[in-house]
Amino acid sequence: MSKLTNIKAAIIDLDGTMLDTAADFHVAVNRMRDDLGLTPLSQETIVNFVGKGTENLIRRVLAVDYAEDEAAQYFQQALAACTEHYLAINGDYSSLYPGVLEGLQALRNKGLRLACVTNKPLAFAVPLLQKKGLRDFFEIVYGGDSFPKKKPDPMPLLQVCQDFALAPAQVVAIGDSSNDAQAARAAGCRVLNVPYGYNHGESIHDVDSDGIVSTLVEAAQQISVD
Ligand SMILES: O=C(O)COP(=O)(O)O
Numbered sequence: 001m002s003k004l005t006n007i008k009a010a011i012i013d014l015d016g017t018m019l020d021t022a023a024d025f026h027v028a029v030n031r032m033r034d035d036l037g038l039t040p041l042s043q044e045t046i047v048n049f050v051g052k053g054t055e056n057l058i059r060r061v062l063a064v065d066y067a068e069d070e071a072a073q074y075f076q077q078a079l080a081a082c083t084e085h086y087l088a089i090n091g092d093y094s095s096l097y098p099g100v101l102e103g104l105q106a107l108r109n110k111g112l113r114l115a116c117v118t119n120k121p122l123a124f125a126v127p128l129l130q131k132k133g134l135r136d137f138f139e140i141v142y143g144g145d146s147f148p149k150k151k152p153d154p155m156p157l158l159q160v161c162q163d164f165a166l167a168p169a170q171v172v173a174i175g176d177s178s179n180d181a182q183a184a185r186a187a188g189c190r191v192l193n194v195p196y197g198y199n200h201g202e203s204i205h206d207v208d209s210d211g212i213v214s215t216l217v218e219a220a221q222q223i224s225v226d
């Protein structure tokens, strides 16, 4: 992989990139399923539904048991229950991936400006970043409900470029899934993927990106401000 040059800012994904939140999703979704009288799902099944925001997660979880029209009837109840359960345990079963703190520090030490763009609702993302000691690394945090469109749409990434007054080519997105890569490509940003996250249960090696890095520390090593 050749080094990414003339990079002035990094946009970092949250779930599956900085934090392993799989167990939080597992607990909250299965408490919601219990409320609806549904049997629990495995953590692997649930985590493969993560990546395109809470509404999509709920739709996928209900589709396990219900046909589309029936699932639609339960959607609002399920969304409310899942939100309540998620907020009650947010971060309790989550942990930082190796190299996250060191990687964020290394990116900052290079003089890069940092934003977090996640498809998680902002009301989940901000307290979680605070609880895990990550909030202060970021000048900007955008959630899946911050704009009319979320990743893989480029809208949130383009807003960060505008906020930082940078051209998209001067900005790198770092994330665990095809959503991050597609959003970055559509915005004209550079993109690095990490291989340890969720990516809908599919191989990250099939995703079009500028490279795969094993940790955020390695990401920082691959990025040059000059
Ligand atoms: O909550 C999700 O759907 C995934 O969030 P992410 O964008 O931080 O990976």
Ligand SMILES: [Mg+2]
Pocket: 013, 014, 015, 016, 017, 051, 175, 176, 177, 197
């Ligand atoms: Mg992710």
